[in-house]
Amino acid sequence: MSNFFNAAEAPVVKANRLQSSSLNNRMVNDYWTEVFNAKAEGKLVCWYEGVAINPLMQAADIRWVHGEAWSALLAARNNEGPAQEAAESRGYMKELCSYARTHIGCGVLAQNRGVEASGSSFSDALGAGLLGERVPAPDMFISAYPYCSTGQQWDEMLFRLFGKKIPIFNISVPWVWGNKKDAGYLSGAEFKEATAYMVRQLKECIKWIEVQTGKKYDYDKLSEIMAYTKKAGELRMEAIDMCAVKPAPASFFDWTTSLAPVNFVPGGPEIVSYFETVKAEIAERVRVGEGAIPQEKYRLFWDGIMNWNKIGWLANKFAGYNATMVAGRYTHMGFWHEHECIDVNDPLEGMAINYLVCPINLSAPLMIEEIIKLCKKFEIDGMVLHAARTCRAFSNPQYLIADAVQKRLGIPVAMIEGDMVDESFYKDELVNARLEAMMEAIEGKKRMIIPHAA
Amino acid sequence: MKQYVMGIDFGSTTSKTVILDMEGVIVASAVSHKGSVSDEGAKASIAEALAIADISQKEVIRAVSTGYGRRMLEVSDKSYTEITCHARGAVAMVPSAKLVIDIGGQDSKVIAVDPQGLVSQFAMNDRCAAGTGKFLEALARAVAVPLEEMGPMALEARENIVISSMCATFAETEVVALLAEGKSKPEVLGAVHAAIASRIVGLVARVGKREPLVMTGGVAQNPAAVFHLEKALGLKLIIPENPQIAGALGAALIALDEARSDLADAADEDDKVDSQIDAARCGTPTCTAPKAKAGVQVIHGPLRH
Numbered sequence: 031m032s033n034f035f036n037a038a039e040a041p042v043v044k045a046n047r048l049q050s051s052s053l054n055n056r057m058v059n060d061y062w063t064e065v066f067n068a069k070a071e072g073k074l075v076c077w078y079e080g081v082a083i084n085p086l087m088q089a090a091d092i093r094w095v096h097g098e099a100w101s102a103l104l105a106a107r108n109n110e111g112p113a114q115e116a117a118e119s120r121g122y123m124k125e126l127c128s129y130a131r132t133h134i135g136c137g138v139l140a141q142n143r144g145v146e147a148s149g150s151s152f153s154d155a156l157g158a159g160l161l162g163e164r165v166p167a168p169d170m171f172i173s174a175y176p177y178c179s180t181g182q183q184w185d186e187m188l189f190r191l192f193g194k195k196i197p198i199f200n201i202s203v204p205w206v207w208g209n210k211k212d213a214g215y216l217s218g219a220e221f222k223e224a225t226a227y228m229v230r231q232l233k234e235c236i237k238w239i240e241v242q243t244g245k246k247y248d249y250d251k252l253s254e255i256m257a258y259t260k261k262a263g264e265l266r267m268e269a270i271d272m273c274a275v276k277p278a279p280a281s282f283f284d285w286t287t288s289l290a291p292v293n294f295v296p297g298g299p300e301i302v303s304y305f306e307t308v309k310a311e312i313a314e315r316v317r318v319g320e321g322a323i324p325q326e327k328y329r330l331f332w333d334g335i336m337n338w339n340k341i342g343w344l345a346n347k348f349a350g351y352n353a354t355m356v357a358g359r360y361t362h363m364g365f366w367h368e369h370e371c372i373d374v375n376d377p378l379e380g381m382a383i384n385y386l387v388c389p390i391n392l393s394a395p396l397m398i399e400e401i402i403k404l405c406k407k408f409e410i411d412g413m414v415l416h417a418a419r420t421c422r423a424f425s426n427p428q429y430l431i432a433d434a435v436q437k438r439l440g441i442p443v444a445m446i447e448g449d450m451v452d453e454s455f456y457k458d459e460l461v462n463a464r465l466e467a468m469m470e471a472i473e474g475k476k477r478m479i480i481p482h483a484a
Numbered sequence: 485m486k487q488y489v490m491g492i493d494f495g496s497t498t499s500k501t502v503i504l505d506m507e508g509v510i511v512a513s514a515v516s517h518k519g520s521v522s523d524e525g526a527k528a529s530i531a532e533a534l535a536i537a538d539i540s541q542k543e544v545i546r547a548v549s550t551g552y553g554r555r556m557l558e559v560s561d562k563s564y565t566e567i568t569c570h571a572r573g574a575v576a577m578v579p580s581a582k583l584v585i586d587i588g589g590q591d592s593k594v595i596a597v598d599p600q601g602l603v604s605q606f607a608m609n610d611r612c613a614a615g616t617g618k619f620l621e622a623l624a625r626a627v628a629v630p631l632e633e634m635g636p637m638a639l640e641a642r643e644n645i646v647i648s649s650m651c652a653t654f655a656e657t658e659v660v661a662l663l664a665e666g667k668s669k670p671e672v673l674g675a676v677h678a679a680i681a682s683r684i685v686g687l688v689a690r691v692g693k694r695e696p697l698v699m700t701g702g703v704a705q706n707p708a709a710v711f712h713l714e715k716a717l718g719l720k721l722i723i724p725e726n727p728q729i730a731g732a733l734g735a736a737l738i739a740l741d742e743a744r745s746d747l748a749d750a751a752d753e754d755d756k757v758d759s760q761i762d763a764a765r766c767g768t769p770t771c772t773a774p775k776a777k778a779g780v781q782v783i784h785g786p787l788r789h
Contacts, residue, residue, distance in 0.1 A: 417610070429690055436605050447610055459552075463591075464608060467567035471603040474568070 045323050045345035048284045050307045057300055058290045059152070062103070066152040068093040068166050074242065077168035079184050080175035081203065081385040082365070085259060086232065088296050089252035090239045095165060096294040097184065101132035104161055105338040105451035113139060113162030114452065127180040128420045128452040132162070134184070137191045139163040168196055170242050172235065176203035176391035178423035199238045201231045206386055208396040215396050216368065216387065228382035255297035256377035262292055263366030265305035269312045270362060274408050277321025278356045279312045282332045283345035284322060285361035292365040323349035328472055331405055332358035333431055334416035335424040337448045337456060351469055356408045363389040363400055394427040398434045405439055411472045413443040414465065419455040444468035488537065489743050490544045491736025492526060492560060493569065494553035497589030497617060498702060499525040500732040501533035503544070504740055512536035513729045526557060546746070548739035550731050552590055564738060566731055567595055567606050573734030574698045575601035577724035582694045585684060585713070585721070586730070587703035589617040594687040596694065607690040615683025617703055619652045623676045626659045627669050634673050638708035641674030655679065673708065681712035688717060698722045700730035
């Protein structure tokens with residue numbers, strides 16, 4: 031008797047991950063090594079959260095710690111435990127954003143650590159499982175958080191934690207409502223006003239950075255960085271577009287592991303060459319018909335934020351279902367995806383636009399239209415909505431998204447629970463039943479499409 | 485030797501087995517109450533069903549399992565989720581069904597189905613046991629009323645009170661507090677059933693309200709659960725004769741599709757699919773739906789391999 035996707039009966043399948051991802055790991059390690067060396071090299075360290083404002087700091091020769099990226103790294107390297115426990119024992123509850131909780135925990139650990147911990151290298155800290163404790167303390171904070179209420183307060187919490195002595199700058203990212211008559215995605219008076227408001231704040235932030243460094247801001251350097259960033263964004267989106275073919279040569283999970291170069295890795299020739307390599311690998315896969323999983327039978331969309339504890343594990347899990355997670359809101363609707371808007375000679379407006387249309391900052395009607403376009407483009411059979419327990423910002427619109435794709439595209443959805451970096455919120459058996467039910471519904475539908483005999 | 489197929493719904497609190505003959509007629513069904521995903525319970529319901537049918541396991545040419553323990557059963561050739569099987573079983577029992585509510589031990593689900601018994605949309609309870617059979621069990625224990633008596637007793641309530649907690653454990657605390665305040669058992673139990681209904685209303689909203697609406701699962705036998713659901717939804721529920729076996733029946737029908745497909749002498753996959761599609765359509769020579777005792781049904785089967 032033949033079987034199909036049933037998990038119990040499916041062999042363990044390894045996803046065919048992109049080889050070029052390993053280059054990304056090296057870049058990330060190099061970057062964090064530099065951060066850990068910052069103090070010894072006399073560089074200022076900025077802690078920040080939210081959108082990718084790091085080019086602003088890079089142009090001023092400041093090193094940066096992005097709270098979410100740092101927490102995700104800890105989770106991916108199984109180093110998150112001590113930081114999360116430290117935050118909880120300080121009084122930050124488990125339901126607080128796990129990124130914030132982990133990062134704040136690092137702040138708590140930084141207060142408690144002994145002298146021997148300072149000046150630790152990244153590799154030593156990683157080897158000792160003490161990444162959370164040894165991350166260099168901040169000399170400044172910048173907050174630029176769209177939509178999420180925790181994000182907007184997270185830097186202030188850290189500011190308080192570090193004794194209210196460290197300078198802080200807050201950029202307020204307006205929510206893109208799209209309610210005015212002429213409003214559309216990237217268009218309309220409301221969006222233009224929001225963009226102008228952002229640009230004004232970015233300029234203010236640059237003046238503030240000048241005060242912190244005591245140096246005149248290098249706008250040419252910013253243009254140079256943004257030229258690399260724009261190119262990397264362009265190459266990434268071109269490579270993503272190439273995944274519309276069947277079988278898809280790369281999956282959502284590959285794109286999640288390729289986020290660092292368009293999120294916090296310094297803008298330079300390496301990020302461009304990284305995406306050139308990724309694109310070339312994808313082109314070769316398209317040429318020979320090689321897929322992101324051994325056998326693509328279903329094509330899925332991932333709505334919601336990533337579960338960083340489980341990237342490889344989830345990639346293999348879906349490979350076992352013969353399902354390619356082709357696209358996702360998180361990866362495909364953010365991270366310099368609107369690269370065309372960036373004028374490298376005057377990059378602030380293009381930067382502001384990309385910050386405004388990040389994947390949580392669009393109101394549901396605008397967001398749903400963009401998601402539906404992606405589902406059509408990538409010929410999606412079903413949608414997995416990952417409701418991260420501690421990221422309500424991502425999961426708030428998910429019932430609306432689920433409803434829209436079911437009604438308008440007629441595809442089944444499965445809502446699963448998990449988290450970004452707190453493993454304890456993920457329950458595999460509950461997830462399995464929902465995913466398998468969705469896959470069974472897709473299978474049933476596919477078979478019914480076969481035309482009836484006369 | 486006559487041949488049969490079997491569907492087993494190995495649930496978190498009960499195990500259900502249905503045996504069909506190759507015409508799709510139910511020859512036996514059995515329900516066993518034996519603890520959480522108990523292997524013993526599954527074995528007992530299988531043995532009972534075999535005894536009722538007066539056949540041996542060897543005569544069962546294909547078995548399909550569903551429910552929380554679906555992967556643990558050696559006797560089953562394949563497993564499907566409760567969503568797929570309940571949808572299939574419910575449509576077999578009530579062919580006009582468009583929406584199925586199933587309140588099981590561990591989870592509750594609302595499934596929109598197409599006329600072929602295929603799942604078009606579904607929603608399940610997330611996060612906790614609120615709105616499940618376990619919730620009822622825990623609160624029956626708190627009120628010290630046997631599970632089977634709690635429904636009828638809840639209907640005697642004269643005053644509407646509210647249990648606000650959605651967590652089964654906290655609701656238990658709330659129930660104890662209400663009893664301590666001197667509220668009567670029927671009133672407290674009425675509130676318990678209203679709380680379940682409010683959870684299900686939320687799930688129905690996610691899938692979209694539609695009629696005819698069928699309720700399956702053991703909780704469908706509880707008159708207070710049905711009363712409060714109907715009240716909260718403003719719709720009439722159709723309760724099949726034996727709602728608890730819907731999942732097992734669905735599994736058995738899928739086993740039947742698969743067994744027929746295995747028996748077919750189709751040369752290639754396309755032919756197999758075509759013959760399956762033929763079998764799916766009432767009026768073709770292979771369609772045995774009207775003979776099945778589980779109501780007038782369409783036996784069909786895109787879900788087979």
